Amino acid sequence: MTPTDELIAPRAAIAPPVATPAAGPAASTRIALVGNPNTGKTTLFNRLCGARAKTSNFPGTTTAIRTGRAMVGGLPVEVVDLPGLYELRLNAPESRLCRDVLQGGGVYRRPDAVVVVADACNLTRNLVLVGELLATGVPVVVALNMIDLAQRRGLTLDVARLGRLIGCPVVPMVARRGIGVEAVGEAIVRRLDPSSRASAVARAAAELPPPPADRAGELPQWAERVVEASVGGPGAVGTGADTLTERLDAAFTHPVLGVVVFVALMGGLFWTLFTLAAVPMDLIEVTFARLGALAGETLPPGPVHDLVAEGIIGGIAGTVVFLPQICLLFFLISLLEDTGYLARAAFVMDRLLCRFGLPGHAFVPLLTAHACALPGIMATRLIPDRRDRLATILVAPMMSCSARLPVYVLLTSLLFANRPLVAGFVFAGCYLLGAVAALVSALLLGRTVLRGRARPMVLELPSYKVPSLTNASLTAKDQGLAFLKTVGTVIMAICVVMWWLSAYPKTEPPAEAGRLRAAAAAPNLPANEAADMVAEAEAIEARSAQAGSIAGRLGRVIQPVFAPLGYDWQLTVGVMTSFLAREVFVSTMSVLVGAAGNDDVTDAGVLGRIRGATREDGTPLFTPATSASLLVFFVLAMQCLPTLTMTRRETGQTRWALLQFLYMSSLAYVFATVTYQGLRLAGIA
Amino acid sequence: MCPVRLCDLPAGAIARLHATDVPGEDGALLRALGLTERCRLRLCKSGEPCIVQVRATRIGLSKTVAEQVLVVPEPAC
Numbered sequence: 001m002t003p004t005d006e007l008i009a010p011r012a013a014i015a016p017p018v019a020t021p022a023a024g025p026a027a028s029t030r031i032a033l034v035g036n037p038n039t040g041k042t043t044l045f046n047r048l049c050g051a052r053a054k055t056s057n058f059p060g061t062t063t064a065i066r067t068g069r070a071m072v073g074g075l076p077v078e079v080v081d082l083p084g085l086y087e088l089r090l091n092a093p094e095s096r097l098c099r100d101v102l103q104g105g106g107v108y109r110r111p112d113a114v115v116v117v118a119d120a121c122n123l124t125r126n127l128v129l130v131g132e133l134l135a136t137g138v139p140v141v142v143a144l145n146m147i148d149l150a151q152r153r154g155l156t157l158d159v160a161r162l163g164r165l166i167g168c169p170v171v172p173m174v175a176r177r178g179i180g181v182e183a184v185g186e187a188i189v190r191r192l193d194p195s196s197r198a199s200a201v202a203r204a205a206a207e208l209p210p211p212p213a214d215r216a217g218e219l220p221q222w223a224e225r226v227v228e229a230s231v232g233g234p235g236a237v238g239t240g241a242d243t244l245t246e247r248l249d250a251a252f253t254h255p256v257l258g259v260v261v262f263v264a265l266m267g268g269l270f271w272t273l274f275t276l277a278a279v280p281m282d283l284i285e286v287t288f289a290r291l292g293a294l295a296g297e298t299l300p301p302g303p304v305h306d307l308v309a310e311g312i313i314g315g316i317a318g319t320v321v322f323l324p325q326i327c328l329l330f331f332l333i334s335l336l337e338d339t340g341y342l343a344r345a346a347f348v349m350d351r352l353l354c355r356f357g358l359p360g361h362a363f364v365p366l367l368t369a370h371a372c373a374l375p376g377i378m379a380t381r382l383i384p385d386r387r388d389r390l391a392t393i394l395v396a397p398m399m400s401c402s403a404r405l406p407v408y409v410l411l412t413s414l415l416f417a418n419r420p421l422v423a424g425f426v427f428a429g430c431y432l433l434g435a436v437a438a439l440v441s442a443l444l445l446g447r448t449v450l451r452g453r454a455r456p457m458v459l460e461l462p463s464y465k466v467p468s469l470t471n472a473s474l475t476a477k478d479q480g481l482a483f484l485k486t487v488g489t490v491i492m493a494i495c496v497v498m499w500w501l502s503a504y505p506k507t508e509p510p511a512e513a514g515r516l517r518a519a520a521a522a523p524n525l526p527a528n529e530a531a532d533m534v535a536e537a538e539a540i541e542a543r544s545a546q547a548g549s550i551a552g553r554l555g556r557v558i559q560p561v562f563a564p565l566g567y568d569w570q571l572t573v574g575v576m577t578s579f580l581a582r583e584v585f586v587s588t589m590s591v592l593v594g595a596a597g598n599d600d601v602t603d604a605g606v607l608g609r610i611r612g613a614t615r616e617d618g619t620p621l622f623t624p625a626t627s628a629s630l631l632v633f634f635v636l637a638m639q640c641l642p643t644l645t646m647t648r649r650e651t652g653q654t655r656w657a658l659l660q661f662l663y664m665s666s667l668a669y670v671f672a673t674v675t676y677q678g679l680r681l682a683g684i685a
Numbered sequence: 686m687c688p689v690r691l692c693d694l695p696a697g698a699i700a701r702l703h704a705t706d707v708p709g710e711d712g713a714l715l716r717a718l719g720l721t722e723r724c725r726l727r728l729c730k731s732g733e734p735c736i737v738q739v740r741a742t743r744i745g746l747s748k749t750v751a752e753q754v755l756v757v758p759e760p761a762c
Contacts, residue, residue: 086717122741125719220721347734456747458711
């Protein structure tokens with residue numbers, strides 16, 4: 001018998017094995033998992049439900065809860081994993097949600113039983129929540145987790161006595177290793193069965209009952225009395241030092257060393273992210289390209305062909321390509337969070353971010369947004385305070401994401417054709433401009449619509465642990481599915497609408513294209529010359545189609561609005577079509593200047609064509625002032641519909657998405673105008 | 686002994702909580718984390734952040750919060 005087994009053995013005293021009666025609890029039995037943060041609640045949930053769980057927002061909120069089905073003690077039950085909370089009576093979102101669920105609020109009916117996952121090393125604090133739950137009258141089973149760790153720390157727990165004192169079954173458990181999980185299930189079934197002897201034992205009057213709900217302030221003293229009577233050992237109620245934890249905390253929160261560790265870890269995280277995600281991203285791109293080609297070959301030419309091949313497949317491909325980054329990012333963040341490091345890192349970044357009204361927790365979303373704003377916004381779920389979370393969501397898209405890269409490459413190449421070093425500095429400057437704009441905007445938001453400062457940090461520093469690969473994998477799966485759900489619904493609809501605006505109405509091919517095609521069909525013409533002519537004809541047709549489309553016509557109508565920024569109708573169309581996704585600007589430009597089908601900005605031919613493109617009056621399309629203005633515009637503007645959709649989803653309100661769009665667009669407009677007009681006045685136009 | 690601010694304690698000092706001036710949700714969170722009246726605590730790290738241990742819970746506090754927590758130091762054993 002291992003030492004852990006010895007600790008677990010006394011469970012029989014409080015919950016003796018009894019045969020499950022034939023008429024057990026109904027199949028629709030619902031149990032809720034409740035507990036303080038970092039007690040292993042999710043580990044128990046994953047042990048019970050595995051990959052069959054699904055994550056959804058609690059109705060009317062943006063707080064995610066996980067539900068799953070499991071066989072518990074031989075009975076099918078629905079398990080609800082509620083967010084970690086310290087006390088039911090706190091005015092925090094997770095406490096409110098838990099109160100709602102326990103009262104049968106929303107679409108969730110009251111659970112038949114509650115399993116409180118309690119940390120055996122920190123019983124006094126965990127018992128406060130147990131006391132609150134017992135006072136509600138709901139059947140409670142306490143799963144005493146991390147019993148092995150408690151033993152290593154010298155604690156001796158009399159589990160049977162603990163159960164008698166508080167008046168409910170207490171089952172020791174090591175959820176990470178699966179020890180005691182089955183016993184928890186059996187205890188739940190017995191607790192639910194009114195004819196069970198164990199149930200009768202459990203219902204017997206507690207020797208030390210918790211104070212009633214109207215005297216909840218006495219719960220800490222009650223918890224201390226219970227612990228004094230059931231827990232022994234040197235660390236039972238003391239405040240002894242854990243030398244390794246002390247040293248790690250001192251290093252990770254040190255003003256200098258803490259920053260060095262943080263930069264190294266985050267650098268490693270993002271290097272891993274970009275390196276490992278590149279392979280599946282390439283695979284997705286190739287797969288969607290083949291799907292598009294297959295649809296093109298299979299479907300007869302016509303509107304349906306164009307809708308499927310270009311609108312649906314093309315549109316979705318541009319967003320789904322980020323799925324590997326999102327899954328991997330959440331996998332890595334979950335691992336880091338599991339180790340206990342993230343709580344320390346939040347304090348390191350809090351020193352910088354709190355000056356701008358953002359909490360230390362915001363560093364992960366802001367850093368993530370450099371890859372893509374979508375996972376960046378999703379990562380704000382780490383931020384506990386709603387005001388702080390909103391502020392982070394609103395400014396995260398200002399961080400330069402990877403979709404801006406092609407635009408930055410194109411414009412810096414146009415601006416500094418033969419000066420790669422200067423182009424590199426300007427390129428880096430774009431990233432800096434985005435970050436500064438985000439921080440200053442957070443400061444402004446804190447003085448206007450989101451009045452107040454970031455809440456001073458008060459955070460539990462969890463014990464350092466070896467992370468769970470299973471938990472991280474399931475988190476990545478959940479987040480990936482949530483992302484795909486958004487892509488498959490709202491984002492797909494938006495892609496189709498945007499494609500339709502830039503593809504319809506169809507226009508007659510220009511006569512010049514017809515002449516070129518006729519000439520290419522002439523006999524005795526060398527094959528390469530014929531191919532060039534056909535390519536030129538296709539480019540002319542694409543340009544004409546773009547100009548004649550609704551987006552093209554709107555571009556001409558709206559152009560006066562963009563005139564102060566130095567944009568003609570072609571650039572206006574480029575800016576408008578890139579509202580779907582920023583990188584579309586490059587492909588639109590290549591179409592408009594007659595390099596259709598090739599949006600490789602490193603291709604000298606495409607760059608040459610774009611550089612040589614002219615306006616209708618014959619003047620150059622891309623002057624230094626125009627290019628600089630566009631660069632500033634793309635750094636600051638909200639040119640990404642999927643991001644707005646994600647903002648709407650994560651904030652739960654359309655007005656925040658609207659504010660984000662209006663604020664960022666206005667900022668981009670003003671600064672791009674100032675850039676263009678300033679350079680023009682300086683004679684650089 | 687007279688109460689002193691938590692942020693003024695040296696690292697490693699043991700004290701008992703006297704009172705907190707932390708308002709609203711943060712005050713309630715401190716209590717939920719175990720920083721209740723007369724509870725025994727140990728200051729693990731001073732400065733920014735300030736880290737205290739109450740029973741088995743380690744709590745990180747911004748200096749601004751630590752300035753609003755009054756404790757009574759206990760003599761070293």
